[in-house]
Amino acid sequence: MQIVFIVEDDPIFQFILGDHLRKKHNYTVFNFDSGEKCIDNMLLLPDFILLDYHLNSKNNLAMNGFEVYKKIKELKPDVKVIMLSGQDDNEIFLKLIKHGLRDYVMKNESTLEELDYLLEEFMESRKVG
Numbered sequence: 001m002q003i004v005f006i007v008e009d010d011p012i013f014q015f016i017l018g019d020h021l022r023k024k025h026n027y028t029v030f031n032f033d034s035g036e037k038c039i040d041n042m043l044l045l046p047d048f049i050l051l052d053y054h055l056n057s058k059n060n061l062a063m064n065g066f067e068v069y070k071k072i073k074e075l076k077p078d079v080k081v082i083m084l085s086g087q088d089d090n091e092i093f094l095k096l097i098k099h100g101l102r103d104y105v106m107k108n109e110s111t112l113e114e115l116d117y118l119l120e121e122f123m124e125s126r127k128v129g
Contacts, residue, residue: 002027002123005049007038007068008084009058013107017050020112025119034059035068039075048080048122050115053092066092069101080122082115 004027008014011033018029030046032038035055049072053065063071069081083096086107093104105114 002047003030003044004028005030005032005038005041005044005046005051007032007035007049007055007065008052009033009055009062010052016112017115020115024116035063035065035071038068039071042072042075045076046079048082048119050082050084053083053085054087066096066099069096070099073100082118084111 002025004021006014006017006021006029008017008031014031014033018031021027021029030041030044032041035051038049038051051065051068051072055068056062056064065083065085069083072079072081080103081101082103082105083101084105084107085092088106096104103118105111105118
């Protein structure tokens with residue numbers, strides 16, 4: 001059974017993602033509304049993490065997705081992280097690439113399709129590797 005963390009401060013989007021991943025892929029899903037909660041639960045050993053970039057939009061004292069990403073990679077360097085954002089910002093994307101992130105999905109009408117593709121690709125690479 002694959003474990004996925006959804007780190008998203010928008011409860012509606014969090015629900016949509018979790019429901020989709022449970023129904024389509026039969027994943028075990030853990031939802032967190034902050035990066036801090038995600039980091040506190042890394043002992044659950046997620047196979048991959050869907051991480052919102054703008055986690056601090058409602059609480060400016062909270063860690064943003066980039067800060068959470070760096071901490072996740074310190075704790076579990078091999079975990080797959082897919083960054084989610086509603087902002088089409090090339091500067092953010094380039095900063096993430098420089099720190100090793102390879103998967104960035106825009107929140108829009110094709111988000112679930114893009115995630116499905118990336119997750120299937122990831123699962124295939126694990127079978128081969």
